[in-house]
Amino acid sequence: MNDEILDIVIVGGGPSGLSAAWHLRERSPVVLEERGRLGGRLKSEPRAPYWMNFGGHLFPSAGSNMHDLVQDLGLEVIEIPGLKTAMTFAGKVYRAKRVEAYPFVLPMSFKERVELVKVGTRLMTTVARWHRIARPRPGEPDSARRERIARFRAGETFRDLLGRPSRRVDEIFQAAARRAAAEPEQQSAGVGVALFGAVWSGKKDNTALNLNGGSGRVGQAMLEHLGDRARLGAAVRSVRQEGDLVRVAYLRDGQEHTVTARQVVVAVPAHLARKIVADLPAAVDDALRVPQYGSWVGMTMITDEPGPMPYDDIYAMTTPDRTFDMFFNHANPLRRPGRREPGGSLMCYAGGATAERLLKLSDAEITDIYTREILELFPALRGHIVESHIQRWFIGGTYRSLSDAAFEPLIEYSREPGHRIHFAGDYFAPLGQMEVAVTSGKGAAEMVSRELAREPRTSGAA
Template sequence: MFGGPDSHLARLVDEAGLETKSIPGNRMGLAVNGKVVASGAPETYPLRLPLSPAARLSFIKSGLKLRWAAQGFQRAARRQIGESASAARARELAYRENETFADYLGVMHPEVEAIFRAIAERITAEPHEITAGCGAGLFAVVWDSNLTLARNLIGGSALLPLTLARHLGSRIVTGAAVEEVVPEPTGARIRVRVAGRVRDVSAKYVIAATPAYVTHRIVRGLPADTADALARIPYGPFVCGAVLTGESGPMPWDDVYAIATPGKAFNMLFNHANVLRGSGPREPGGSLMVYGGGDLGRRLLQMTDGQIQEAFLRDLSTILPEVKDVVREVIVHRWEHAIPYIAPGRHRLQPALERSLGNVLLAGDYLGFPEMEVAAVTGLEAARTARGGLAPVEGAQSRVLERVQP
């Protein structure tokens, strides 16, 4: 999801001439025991889902605890006046970091435990692997419409990097695998492999906007604590299925954005086209996406694409029966190391990651609560630092960087 008007990501989208729209309707439905509940207040779900009395009571107790923690996360996530972005990231990471999400929720009815597991695996980890604060953050988006994560990009998320690449033109070199980054007294040397040939490139600054484990592998000469911190950022797997649909008119899921699906071949179901289903004629076709993360993702990685596609479509049709007649294409994609998650003790790594590393600058979603806004902000911070150390270039323009606050 993309940020609202006050987010750095939104400003970048505006600079690129693209458009985001608020996600309408409910952002988190549930499919449990054959029934889909995807409307109304989430607090009513325990009363509306087909659960046993024991499971219903367990869900209510756990939901109340989670609501309390989510409200605390919302307060921790809001940047204070005059506060640096790095200080805000550190506070957010430290929120309820001394216990796991599973420990915080406590013993639950198995049906309820499966619900929370499915949603936790949205961040590629199990409830016992993430902090209570991380788990609360996953639900804060559902309850707080004022948080930045509330919009989708018209045309799909991939449109942003494609548009930025087009604007940058020949300054972007693709197909160039970086083998190492070696800091030097006046800059850094980058060894790259292009079309099978190795060459060295010199730079005054290097912005390492790569996953933590890649940065750890390619950047030489890092301080020991920074190298150790990068190596200790955990990543979990995702197996995704993109489903192209060819319906000619309205469908029952048009006003649904996301559904958690415990006990299915995937954890979550998304209807990314729902931002287009407002007033006016309903355009034909659509796009659904499902994925399995965490332990489920690891099991899916052992299957063939054909087996995954079959399992995804089978369970998708049990949740949205009308989808069977409109599926036109399914694409399966695998990520063994998809996104980082916040494990207990993560906040203690932050000083080593935020410290000055000279002419090598770190950027990425792993530097805070893992989402695109953190990637955008840390990238802009790094660019601002690099630009401040370079001689002015005649004719250079950068409107976005002027808005970055240190």
Template sequence: MNLKLNRRRFITMLLSSAAANVLSPIPSVTNAYATATVKDTVIIGGGISGLTSAFHLQDKNIVLLEAEEYFGGRTVSGEHNGWSYTKGTEYLSKPYGTFKRMLTELNLKAIEIPSPMDQIWHEGKLYSGDNGRLQLLAEKGGLDELNSFLETLINIANSYDEVPDFDEESRIAYLDRLTCKEWFDQLQLPNIYSEIYNVTFRGLFGANINEVSAMGAFPEIAFDFIGLDYPVTKEFLQKNKDERNESSGAYSFPNGITDVINALVGRLGDKVMTSAKVTGVKKTADGLYNVEYTSNGDTQTIKTRSVIFATPMPVTQRIGSQILTQYQQHLIDQVPYGPYVTAALFSDEPIFTDAFDLALPDGLLPTDVYDSTWIQRKLGESHKGYIASLYIAPFSYKDNYLLEATDDELLERSYTELAEIWPDLKQKVRGYDIHRFTYAYPVSTVGAYSRLTKLYGTLNGGVQLAGDGMIYPVFETAIEAGVIAAKRVRNYLHI
């Protein structure tokens, strides 16, 4: 028996550049698009969810407005010495369903990230790949306990459901009412599980295991064990010890996930525009909507039959306050966001080149170090220098330290905390690119699945919400939310 569950995973960022010679390959569209013609739909937000909605409505009279000078939201990349490095979304699960069909239409093909995908640094020792994780859990927590946990995951997977179809009366609804830590305590799991997954959830969501619900934690945990033969035996662990040639199960593109953003923008053409900051949406006497935005210092208005908000929830609430109901705003207000920072470190000598991602010990400010040249090097590319990217997360989504600290403070603290692993890290760094997110991750707190399902139930008219805050905070579900919004708009407009 093995665990089978589609995993939705994504690391995300919303950023500002702090280094010279950093380029964004994401195309900009700055032409004014306001017209007296009534639009079928105005989509607010040019991240993956908004672009997906636009892609599925591209045959209609639509326009997408993005406030920033670039598309992609938290899926952005930079370029240095010929290397394309990711500032946000690092990797995906294997494309399937709607996403797979969209990639086919865009003539894109995802590539599996070469192994070893993951390594874990624990008490001075490296554990490599999925089998390394099993080794660590078995060594520190016991083989019987590991198999008992796997059995629990399999049972949950058989009943798992997701927003907007989540059933509050289902067998597993209790997981939506527990934190991940409370769930681990109920299962009487050894401390190693809390240590590993506290780092995981800080790194993925900017929140700790006392803040993320067990329901929100489950898909990420389950993905770590997909396809694993159960039960795990001592013979299996010994035979596969420190295995580095396993299938990673994670995917990207030659230049990172921004290849998807670029392809979507290229396909949509003049239906999308950047530097168009929406300031408010009002309903008119004739049942239409006026979307007001600023572009190049001018305020303009577009009249539309429907609106899709594909923005972080706090932004949606601010610009949609005049058309969202009090109940909708109440539910939206309960979606907190964690801040986040990435720091791409440029060097002449290798810093970390042993795997795609190294998970760091619990308690450090950085949670992960990525070899940002990994995919291109494995594809045979060779350029000058190296890039190691630090993913720096808060210890709680309520903590704004990352947004308040200076670049120097963040880097110095990171260098100090990582000195045990890389004593000469600071000396190797020749430059850096730091990016900050105010709204990095929507956090799946206790009750999130129930609240979001109810929120979906209120969206039956010309106002729809998209974005990864609507289902689960990863790239693939942001796509799903965009598709759902597009389908609902079609039904509402009968087009």
């Protein structure tokens, strides 16, 4: 396997690397992926007629780069009919179609109601501003919009924006904030606002879709497309530019391999990219320290109930009164009016400080806690959880905290012509999401194409 010279090597087979691979498909890129599957943090397994979902699941709507990618791959996105704004409070489930209604719906004291209105209004006003900032402007490059979003409320924490409301009110915002895999004190206000902006987008919900069959189908479809150009179980150890070529060393099946490429896209989380890419300019290395990573601990369940369940109309529920922060009903997008198919697929997860605590427990202990708290909410589920799996995402979500270091040097480096090593990942925005990942992968692919167009073609692709 030594001494191969390829046009393009992509390191990392998550959405960002796969997007780069797809946009460079005419140049037969090789993807090196450490795990035994493609897809990264998009992961699901079929359990007909449902699927078990372990990672990312809310897909952006038409007009997004992710939507284009799944369409190109021949995959089907489906609408989510269920509520995404359900909430538990003091042990009960509440179903407001608009989150603004909660101060008037939840059983709270007068003081709590006033606090919820106050913090909610402040947040809503800031989200409206964020939407204006995030809107693409005619003719501007993606990078300009990205920089504008990155600067938005970057100099204060989300805690600064929320203030210190009383416990039960604070728990609502805390649970929602942990969807960024971090506590309000850890994430910048811009991250918290982007998070609320993504789920609280007024008339137009831009994360309204599911992938039929589960998000894991993205990786499977790309594996079928790439064939043996996807090298699974290939853990990249170093990426080093040597003259006009880049040498990539990786470990596979216990053996050291080296491959040489004209262009390389490094599509792994930022802190891992720092470890493997040699001789980076100091400002770029510093920029790669800016994105922070937090964990999530989830439980995915397959159920066998014979008929309707009390959560059938819900897709996503924030659960501030539980150990987990969020609860999802992954069967909801498959429910049709009329006969209700038996069984279902559920998921719950915790992020931030709770996830850190749970990571110290065994799977059985986490299963006990989550199961008990789900059954308290939905006693009808007792005896119907037939399969469950604890998923530990040590690298769960990426977010920005307050940092003196600037991220712009990485963006500038990625834009400058003449480089042979390019970066991609969901860490290109303050809040990591699959759309950020595939957009950065597409951007890296454009740079690679531009660079390769200046050179003669290589025929040595494996």
